[in-house]
Amino acid sequence: MVILLNDASDVPVYQQIRNQIVIGISDGLLLPGERLPTVRALAEEIGINSMTVNKAYQLLKQEGYILTDRRNGARVREEFGCGKSLSGESQELLRRLICEAKISGMSKEEFIRECEKYF
Amino acid sequence: MNVLGLILTVCVYPFVMIMFFLLKNEMAPKRGIYCGVKLTKENAQTPEAERILADCRRSMTRDFILLMLAPLPMLFIPWFSIFFTFWMLWLIIGVFLFFIPYVRANKKLKELKKEKGWKKETLRQTAAEMKGAGKIRRVKWYQFAAPCLLSAALFIASLFWFGNAGEPAYGVMTGSFAVITFLFWGIAVLMDRQNTQVVSMDSGVNVNYARANKNLWKNLWVACAWLNTAYLAGVLLSFDKALCITGLFAWISAAYILLTIVLLIWVIRVKGRLEAAYFTDEGAVETDDDDCWLWGIFYCNPADKHVYVEKRVGIGSTMNFGTQKGRIAGVLLGLLGGVGILSLPLVCIWVILLEFVPIKLAVEDDRLIASQVSVDYNLPVNLIQEVTLLEELPRLERVSGTGMDTLKKGNYRVAEEGRCQVFLNPQNNVFIRLKVGETVYYLSGYDDAQTLAIYEELVR
Numbered sequence: 362m363v364i365l366l367n368d369a370s371d372v373p374v375y376q377q378i379r380n381q382i383v384i385g386i387s388d389g390l391l392l393p394g395e396r397l398p399t400v401r402a403l404a405e406e407i408g409i410n411s412m413t414v415n416k417a418y419q420l421l422k423q424e425g426y427i428l429t430d431r432r433n434g435a436r437v438r439e440e441f442g443c444g445k446s447l448s449g450e451s452q453e454l455l456r457r458l459i460c461e462a463k464i465s466g467m468s469k470e471e472f473i474r475e476c477e478k479y480f
Numbered sequence: 481m482n483v484l485g486l487i488l489t490v491c492v493y494p495f496v497m498i499m500f501f502l503l504k505n506e507m508a509p510k511r512g513i514y515c516g517v518k519l520t521k522e523n524a525q526t527p528e529a530e531r532i533l534a535d536c537r538r539s540m541t542r543d544f545i546l547l548m549l550a551p552l553p554m555l556f557i558p559w560f561s562i563f564f565t566f567w568m569l570w571l572i573i574g575v576f577l578f579f580i581p582y583v584r585a586n587k588k589l590k591e592l593k594k595e596k597g598w599k600k601e602t603l604r605q606t607a608a609e610m611k612g613a614g615k616i617r618r619v620k621w622y623q624f625a626a627p628c629l630l631s632a633a634l635f636i637a638s639l640f641w642f643g644n645a646g647e648p649a650y651g652v653m654t655g656s657f658a659v660i661t662f663l664f665w666g667i668a669v670l671m672d673r674q675n676t677q678v679v680s681m682d683s684g685v686n687v688n689y690a691r692a693n694k695n696l697w698k699n700l701w702v703a704c705a706w707l708n709t710a711y712l713a714g715v716l717l718s719f720d721k722a723l724c725i726t727g728l729f730a731w732i733s734a735a736y737i738l739l740t741i742v743l744l745i746w747v748i749r750v751k752g753r754l755e756a757a758y759f760t761d762e763g764a765v766e767t768d769d770d771d772c773w774l775w776g777i778f779y780c781n782p783a784d785k786h787v788y789v790e791k792r793v794g795i796g797s798t799m800n801f802g803t804q805k806g807r808i809a810g811v812l813l814g815l816l817g818g819v820g821i822l823s824l825p826l827v828c829i830w831v832i833l834l835e836f837v838p839i840k841l842a843v844e845d846d847r848l849i850a851s852q853v854s855v856d857y858n859l860p861v862n863l864i865q866e867v868t869l870l871e872e873l874p875r876l877e878r879v880s881g882t883g884m885d886t887l888k889k890g891n892y893r894v895a896e897e898g899r900c901q902v903f904l905n906p907q908n909n910v911f912i913r914l915k916v917g918e919t920v921y922y923l924s925g926y927d928d929a930q931t932l933a934i935y936e937e938l939v940r
Binding site (some may be wrong): 364365368397401404407469 | 606615686765784785
């Protein structure tokens with residue numbers, strides 16, 4: 362899976378890594394149970410500080426996307442909690458996106474069509 | 481042209497040819513990079529971009545033809561120092577000349593890109609392959625252990641051998657070559673640890689390319705380590721029992737350089753095939769880090785922690801001068817390169833002086849003075865035990881010093897006599913053999929008249 366980090370973005374690098382891994386899991390590029398690279402290896406691969414990768418992994422663990430243990434390192438969870446709902450933070454983000462779409466003049470249908478493209 | 485001249489010609493000529501073909505290759509699309517600037521196919525096919533690339537190609541070809549023809553008159557030059565100086569200058573010019581049209585084209589393309597708005601801010605992104613992180617390693621310790629151990633063993637053996645022969649200084653030379661074998665191992669490890677290059681959004685393609693690429697470099701460095709070890713063994717063989725540098729040394733050195741060139745050509749060809757196979761427009765990752773590359777040659781990106789990165793121009797790796805390690809290495813390499821390039825004209829001047837400044841023998845204040853550019857020998861006349869006039873020189877074999885058609889100077893060895901000091905013009909007809917203490921000297925003046933005059937003065 363290729364991680365793309367935008368150098369000009371205001372989004373912190375650890376957040377970008379987290380987002381890319383979540384996209385990878387949802388697109389099936391990272392399979393359930395698949396082992397992730399170690400913090401150090403990924404940091405070296407991207408060319409960033411290992412603390413940044415560590416922060417991204419901690420966030421992913423906290424959100425329930427990955428599991429970490431000392432022996433096996435980090436791996437994608439086999440099963441995700443099927444709450445069939447968005448977290449509070451994600452709902453807030455979705456709301457912001459809908460507002461932006463409305464301001465830019467998009468209709469509801471157009472916005473849903475756009476969502477279907479990525480869903 | 482003597483044998484040394486022939487060897488020099490055969491070894492130096494291909495380097496400039498390689499340089500030309502490497503840089504000319506940059507005009508063709510390579511990883512979406514044209515002349516060190518990232519461009520899309522459509523942008524590169526616009527008349528303006530095509531004109532810049534064509535101009536650069538034309539200038540390079542013209543310079544190449546001139547450079548290839550320039551050495552022809554040199555084949556008829558009888559003076560080694562002039563021949564040597566010419567080749568060294570030719571080499572320096574050859575290495576840098578092709579960069580002039582290249583850098584000009586690089587600047588123009590960058591300006592064109594900016595002017596036309598081809599540069600997208602959104603492309604300022606870093607791509608990293610997660611599946612290859614820390615996993616793709618091709619260099620194993622045992623691949624280098626054999627040549628390194630052999631080099632070390634040859635070095636230790638040479639220490640004993642040269643030590644017993646009373647020439648421990650030669651151990652420095654063999655030691656240097658042994659260190660080079662270890663250095664190849666170090667370089668191989670560093671290149672093996674480089675990050676996986678993202679050539680496609682398909683992880684399988686990236687991982688396969690990284691494997692093939694690292695395999696290629698590993699094979700090259702293993703071959704270099706063995707070649708260097710073989711050369712070290714050859715160097716030891718080229719010193720005969722009397723510790724004289726024989727012609728074998730020059731031939732072995734020439735073979736070493738030629739085989740290195742062959743390896744270089746092989747790497748360039750295989751690398752070209754690899755890039756053609758893996759770098760396709762389909763699924764390519766769109767990134768643009770032109771701003772981090774000076775002329776597409778020097779990489780400086782403080783946000784990137786990688787010290788070694790894949791070169792944009794040519795093949796191999798370059799350093800990220802935005803990192804602290806990169807800056808330190810850059811300063812050291814710059815100093816080393818600067819000293820090397822600056823010392824070359826000085827060496828040429830020294831060789832010219834040696835060939836053209838006549839040698840001089842004189843007796844002043846009861847001292848025999850042999851001088852050329854500076855005073856070489858200053859011997860008290862009263863300590864001279866034997867003086868003989870020779871009409872024929874014995875077979876002299878150089879241990880260290882100068883050995884030209886018109887000048888032999890330094891440490892030589894004479895069969896059945898051992899080590900002696902030599903200062904003479906071998907084209908003369910008479911020579912003086914002196915003995916001072918345990919040391920034997922073979923001397924001559926600028927011409928026979930000077931030699932005879934000094935001989936008579938010494939005998940008197």
